[in-house]
Amino acid sequence: MSYLEVETVTKRFDDLVAVDDVSFSAEEGEFLSLLGPSGCGKTTMLRMIAGLETPTTGEIRIRGEDVTDQPPYERDIGMMFQHYALFPHKTVGENVGFPLKMRGVGAEERREQVAEALEMVRLPDAIDRSPTELSGGQQQRVALARALVFEPDVLLLDEPLSALDRVLRQQMRVELERIQKEIGVTTVYVTHDQMEAFSLSDTVVVLEDGHLSQQGSPIDIYENPTSEFVGDFIGQSTKLTGTVTATEDRPVLETPGVHELRLPSSVDVNRGESEAVFLRAEKLDIRDQPSGHENAFPATIRVINYLGEKTVFYCDLEDGTEVIVSKQGFTNVDEYERGDEVYVVARPEDLVIARSVDDRAPQQVEGVR
Amino acid sequence: MRDDLRWTAVKATSALVYLFLLAPLFVVVAISFNPTQFATFPPAGFSLEWYYDFFTHDRMLRSLFNSFVVATGSAIVAGVVGMISAFGFVRYDFRWKNALSSLLFLPMIISPVVIGVALTTFLTEIGMERNYLYLIAGHSTLVLPYVFVTVRAQLYRFDQELEEAARTLGANELETFVEVTLPLIMPGLGAGMLLAFVISFGEFTATQFWIQPQTTTAPIEIYTMVRTSLTPMINAMATMLIVVTVVVPLVLDAVLGKNLILKSA
Ligand SMILES: Nc1ncnc2c1ncn2[C@@H]1O[C@H](COP(=O)(O)OP(=O)(O)O)[C@@H](O)[C@H]1O
Ligand SMILES: [Mg+2]
Numbered sequence: 158m159s160y161l162e163v164e165t166v167t168k169r170f171d172d173l174v175a176v177d178d179v180s181f182s183a184e185e186g187e188f189l190s191l192l193g194p195s196g197c198g199k200t201t202m203l204r205m206i207a208g209l210e211t212p213t214t215g216e217i218r219i220r221g222e223d224v225t226d227q228p229p230y231e232r233d234i235g236m237m238f239q240h241y242a243l244f245p246h247k248t249v250g251e252n253v254g255f256p257l258k259m260r261g262v263g264a265e266e267r268r269e270q271v272a273e274a275l276e277m278v279r280l281p282d283a284i285d286r287s288p289t290e291l292s293g294g295q296q297q298r299v300a301l302a303r304a305l306v307f308e309p310d311v312l313l314l315d316e317p318l319s320a321l322d323r324v325l326r327q328q329m330r331v332e333l334e335r336i337q338k339e340i341g342v343t344t345v346y347v348t349h350d351q352m353e354a355f356s357l358s359d360t361v362v363v364l365e366d367g368h369l370s371q372q373g374s375p376i377d378i379y380e381n382p383t384s385e386f387v388g389d390f391i392g393q394s395t396k397l398t399g400t401v402t403a404t405e406d407r408p409v410l411e412t413p414g415v416h417e418l419r420l421p422s423s424v425d426v427n428r429g430e431s432e433a434v435f436l437r438a439e440k441l442d443i444r445d446q447p448s449g450h451e452n453a454f455p456a457t458i459r460v461i462n463y464l465g466e467k468t469v470f471y472c473d474l475e476d477g478t479e480v481i482v483s484k485q486g487f488t489n490v491d492e493y494e495r496g497d498e499v500y501v502v503a504r505p506e507d508l509v510i511a512r513s514v515d516d517r518a519p520q521q522v523e524g525v526r
Numbered sequence: 527m528r529d530d531l532r533w534t535a536v537k538a539t540s541a542l543v544y545l546f547l548l549a550p551l552f553v554v555v556a557i558s559f560n561p562t563q564f565a566t567f568p569p570a571g572f573s574l575e576w577y578y579d580f581f582t583h584d585r586m587l588r589s590l591f592n593s594f595v596v597a598t599g600s601a602i603v604a605g606v607v608g609m610i611s612a613f614g615f616v617r618y619d620f621r622w623k624n625a626l627s628s629l630l631f632l633p634m635i636i637s638p639v640v641i642g643v644a645l646t647t648f649l650t651e652i653g654m655e656r657n658y659l660y661l662i663a664g665h666s667t668l669v670l671p672y673v674f675v676t677v678r679a680q681l682y683r684f685d686q687e688l689e690e691a692a693r694t695l696g697a698n699e700l701e702t703f704v705e706v707t708l709p710l711i712m713p714g715l716g717a718g719m720l721l722a723f724v725i726s727f728g729e730f731t732a733t734q735f736w737i738q739p740q741t742t743t744a745p746i747e748i749y750t751m752v753r754t755s756l757t758p759m760i761n762a763m764a765t766m767l768i769v770v771t772v773v774v775p776l777v778l779d780a781v782l783g784k785n786l787i788l789k790s791a
Contacts, residue, residue, distance in 0.1 A: 207694050229693040230701075242691035246709045255705070259696035303695065 158221050160185040160343050161206070161311055166215030168201050175201040177367035178215075183360065186341040190354035193364035194390065199347040200239075202364070203313050206345060207236045219310050230259070235304030235342075236313040240320065241296045243288035249275070249299050250284040256307040274306040275299075277336060294325045301333075305340065312337070312344045318353060330356065351391055355379070363387050380509070385433050388511040393438040395480040401426045407505070410434055414474035415454040421505045425512075433511060438483035440507040443470060443493070444500045453500040456480060463490050472501060551768060558761035565758065576762040586763060588740075589747035593770075595658055596743060597726040600665035605719040607666065608673025609711070615674075616681040634671045641668065642732030656738040664736045665726040672725065673718035680714030720778070724771045 159182035168176040176198040183189040191199045204210040206217060208229035217225050224232055243252050253271045275281050278298035288296055297317065304312060318326045334357055337344050348354050354361050355375040363370040363378060365386045371378055382388040389396055399412030408426050410418040418434065426432055447453035456472035468487040472480050480501055557565050561573035580586050615627050633641060645664050654660050692702040730745040737746060748763050
C-alpha cells in the first residue's frame with residue numbers, strides 16, 4: 158500500500174475525456190510530478206485528488222483510505238493554486254491561520270503556528286499586511302505557508318512557478334525543494350516544464366491527452382522513453398523515422414535524411430519494420446570530417462544560436478530534415494558560420510528509441526541478430 | 527480648440543441640469559428654517575420652529591417611523607431574495623435564463639401605479655391584511671431589481687477559485703459562504719440594500735394603494751398635509767426625508783469605510 162494511490166481514474170466532462178484511466182502512486186514524503194503539455198488533464202487530476210472534482214470512475218486513496226467521494230474539507234490536503242487564491246479581505250496572518258481556524262485551533266495557538274509557517278517561507282514580518290500589497294513572489298510564499306500550516310497529508314501544487322519571472326522562478330524552485338525536504342510532505346506537482354519536473358521530482362508521471370504515457374524517475378524517462386510521445390516531448394531532439402534493415406552485426410535504420418543510421422546492437426527491432434529514433438540535441442556532435450565515426454551524416458548549418466552556456470546549431474540534413482545540435486561550453490563558435498557544410502555525428506549508444514513494454518515482449522525479441 | 531469648446535458646452539449644460547434638479551431641494555431645506563408662516567426666499571431669518579412642530583406632531587412622527595420600518599424590512603427581504611436570485615443566475619444554467627432575468631427588471635420599468643393596483647388585487651385576493659408585512663411585500667417587489675443587479679455585477683467579477691481554496695483549507699459550504707463569499711460580495715449587496723432602503727423610503731405612487739391610516743408612510747403624509755393644510759412644517763419634514771435618503775447612506779458609507787455607493791457607482 159502506497160501513501161497516495163490513484164487507481165484507474167477517469168474523468169469525463171460531457172463528451173470530453175479529460176483524464177483517461179490513469180493510475181499512479183506515491184510513497185510517503187515522495188515528490189511526484191505530473192508532466193505534460195497544456196490541456197492534457199494535469200489540473201483535472203490534481204483537482205480530483207483535492208476533492209474539487211469527483212472522478213467519473215476509479216478510486217483515490219490516501220493512507221489506504223478511500224477518499225474518492227469525500228468533500229475537500231474532510232480531506233487533509235494543502236493545495237496551492239496557480240494564481241495563489243489568497244483571500245483579499247483577510248490579512249496575511251488571517252489567510253495563513255484560516256485552515257487552523259476551520260479546524261478549531263484556538264486563537265493563541267493559531268498565532269504561534271502562523272508565525273512559524275511564515276518563518277518557514279521567510280516572510281515573518283508580513284503577518285499584518287494585506288496580501289494585495291505583496292509582490293507575486295511574496296504572495297506565493299504566503300499561499301505555500303497557508304497550504305502547509307495545518308500539516309496536510311498531501312501537498313498539491315499547480316504550476317506554481319509559471320506566473321513568476323525567470324530569476325524568481327529559479328529562487329522559488331530551490332526554496333520549494335528546501336521546504337518540501339524539510340517537512341517531508343508527500344507532494345504532487347503539476348507542470349508542463351520538463352526542467353522543473355526533473356529537478357524537483359523523485360517520480361515523474363507523463364500525461365498525454367488524458368492518459369498516462371510513462372511513469373518513472375527522471376533518468377528513466379529521459380533515457381528510456383516508452384512511447385514516441387515521451388521521446389518527443391522530453392528534451393530537445395530530432396525524430397528520424399525509417400525502416401529497419403541490417404548490416405553484419407548491427408541493425409540499421411534507413412531514413413530519407415540519413416541513409417544508414419546504425420542503431421545500438423542491444424536494441425530489439427525487427428527487419429522491415431518502421432521505427433522512430435530520437436537524436437538528443439546535446440548528444441550530437443559537429444565535425445568537419447566523417448572519418449572515424451560510425452554515424453556521421455552530411456548537413457548544412459542553417460542557424461547558430463550562441464547562448465553563452467551552450468551553443469545551438471540548427472542544421473538541415475540532405476532531405477531538408479532539421480536536426481538540432483546543442484553543445485555545452487562551445488568556445489570555437491567562430492569557426493562556424495551559416496551555410497557551412499559539416500557532418501553531424503551520433504554515437505549509436507546515444508540514440509533513443511521509444512520501446513513500450515509491449516514491444517519488449519518475448520515474441521518480438523528475435524530481432525535482427 | 528473646437529474640442530475644448532465642446533467640452534465647455536457639455537460641462538455648462540451638465541451644470542445647468544444639476545442646478546435645475548438640485549435648486550428646488552436647496553430651497554426646501556433653506557425655507558424649512560424660515561420663521562415666517564409663508565414661504566419666502568431668501569429666508570427671513572433662522573428658526574427651528576417648524577422642526578419643533580414636526581417632532582411634536584404625532585402623525586408626522588408615526589409616518590416617519592413607519593417609513594423606517596418598511597424601508598428596513600424591504601431592504602432586508604430584497605437583500606436576501608435578490609442575492610439568492612443573483613447567485614442562481616450567475617452560477618447556474620437553466621432554460622429561459624435570459625428571458626427570466628429580463629423579467630426580474632419589470633418592477634423597474636412598469637409604472638408603479640400598475641404595480642400598486644395589481645399587487646393590491648393579488649394580496650387582497652389571498653386575504654392579507656394591510657399591515658407592515660403588506661407594505662414590505664409590496665416594496666420588496668419594487669426594490670428587488672436594485673439588489674439583483676448590484677449583487678449580480680459583483681458575482682460576475684467574483685473569483686470562484688477563492689471558494690475552492692477555502693474548501694481545500696477545511697471550510698464546509700456554510701463556512702465558505704460566511705468567511706469568503708459574503709465579505710467579498712458585501713460591497714455589491716450593501717450598495718443594493720442601501721439603494722433599496724432609500725427607494726422604499728421615498729416611494730409614493732404604489733404605496734398609496736397599500737396603506738391604511740396606521741401604516742401611512744412619510745411621503746404620503748407629506749402629500750396629504752400639503753393638500754389639506756399648507757403648513758411650513760412640511761418643509762421640515764421634506765428636509766428630514768432628504769437627510770434620510772441622501773445624507774444617511776453617504777455618512778453610513780463613509781463611517782463603515784467601505785465606500786459601497788461610491789465604489790459601485
Ligand atoms: N470543468 C470543465 N468542464 C469541461 N471541460 C473541462 C473542465 N475542466 C477541464 N476541462 C477540459 O479538460 C481538459 C484537461 O484540462 P486541464 O486538466 O485543465 O489540463 P491541463 O491542466 O493539463 O492544462 C481540457 O481539454 C479542458 O478543456
Ligand atoms: Mg492546468
